[in-house]
Amino acid sequence: KEQSSCLYAKDMAKHGYVAVAFDPSMTGESGGTRRNMASPDIFVEDYSAAVDFISNLKFVNPDKVGAIGICGLSGMVLTAVANDTRIKAVATSAMYDMSDSIRNHYQGDYYTPEQREKVKEHLAVMRDKEAKKGQPIPGSHELAVDAQGHVVSHDTMFPDKLPDDANDVVKGFYDYYVGRAYHPRSINSNTLAWDSTTPYGFFNFSLMEHINEISPRPVLLITGEKAHSKYFADAAYAKLKAPKREIVVPGATHTDLYDQMDKIPFADLVQFFDDALK
Template sequence: MLKKIGKNKKMVLAALVAGVMSFGIMGSDVTLAATPAKTLATASQMQRSSISELNNDTRVFKIDKSIEAKNVKFENRFGFEVAGHLYLPKNFDASKQYKAVVISGPFGAVKEQSSGLYAQEFAKHGYVAVAFDPSTTGESSGSRRNMGSPEIFTEDYHAAVDFVSNLKFVNPDQVGAMGICGLSGMAITAAGSDSRIKAVATSAMYDMSESISDHYNGAYYTPKQREIVKQHLAKMRNEEARTGKAIRGAHELGVDAKGNVETFDTMFPDKLPADANPVIQDFFGYYVGRAFHPRAINSNKLAWDSVTPYGFFDFKLMSNLDELGNTPVMLITGDKAHSKYFSDNVYAAIKGAKEEIVVPGATHVDLYDQMDKIPFDKLFAFFDKNLK
């Protein structure tokens, strides 16, 4: 934090004031704050963005105090204000240009959890990194809260690239993207159409379009069950249109033996039964246990908006893999991850430069925050090589 600026910070501060960044300093030595729109319009293409001090720090992983983190906000093309944390490299020098990476995920998490941990590690390696909350979630805007959308969440990646590419201390030709768990599909999709993204990586990948519309391994719904689920969604949506009141609901819906749709209002109960599925126990231990955060859908008494499934039935995230062309892709999974098949399938389908890392002994959730399991050395080597 820039609570106090010592002698070794004065040159950085002077550069910031002079406009080396796309944002100004408000105050003599304390805060990075939003610059008036007129100033931003002449200094950056990002006319509605800001950087400010991270005063109320609620991150749930071990903080490295040598890495400065700032609040940032930027707008996507749909008009949502995306909230993120900007991580600056150790011994940050505003007169230099750094490589950068934009990161989000998992699905239902916030930037104070796994994506922030990854961003901090990238900053320790010498990168500028932005971890962000997808639109409608966390601290990002959206009058309709917790509404998942493959298109909007993909656009959030494009907007994050807008933001970092217009920072004076970032080389716009050295920008990468990373998705964790359910935001992996959006990161890959964004990389397929956005030539500014020079490389893309995923960790513990989930294809949310398949997960929501077909469920696990594409084998959950029969055609009859799919029709039952779609009828349920139509009924809920019609009820909302008639009453004007949003209905809380799950993003994944089950169908029991009698043909009834199974729903739930929260992601997890207060306490799991002793015989709970090991995968559920793993998720519970992270979101409700060691990484609980009140703004995370998966942690708190929240659920995705009831019409969230519509977007994932409508749009298949992995349908445009050929658009990646020669953009390098790295897929990280664990040999004990229930989600491994997502990475396997995408790896097999990609025709261009690709690499799959299978971590021995790692479960899906291990790749969220277990430092002895996440192969950061290989991740950094991948981006170092491809962000040239």
């Protein structure tokens, strides 16, 4: 909540909205005895829990509640809105569908069936190790398979220094989480990896299966022209029913939409909720 979500919340508050930014369960200052664990089901429920809280404040109109999801929480917010009709409008920015990204990897063409089985075997080993150890073990939440068929996992999110040949996507994440937006409570900033068994939930449960049911409530998708994640927003837009709108920000990368105030189309975002919740 001290990173991109707080910037979006502050801007909405400037325009008269009551805005709450929160850490998902098991991260940051949120509760849960399991730490640094991501769960599609629990993170979806977190949005409905936030609605429980904010809609019962005496100075909030419970019939005018909207929601915003950024990056990996975008898939969760759309899933939540599909079933929680208290949320009357929803917007996403720099969208990721984490269940697709984790199970199928980038653009769905990374794992062969044989590679996916290797990943499942790796997860089974890690789960057994955690059970024997009685405590979590960090590991990559998106697992690579090398040319020799070995699963590659790391117990830290980022190295102290990126290699010279790091690609632009990794550089973008590193510059944001380790650089300009570093916060010690952020799992992506403090270099520790997520719990190594995190992929289980995303292998078991797909997000956004029923987002067509959001209609007739409106949806706004914000993505960047140069965002490597743009295809997620495009796919969601194709699946959604009207009313829907997709904004492609010229020249913007994925992480630009986290905090680059001159590139995030806040005027469009505010106008969207003004129109939807009036």
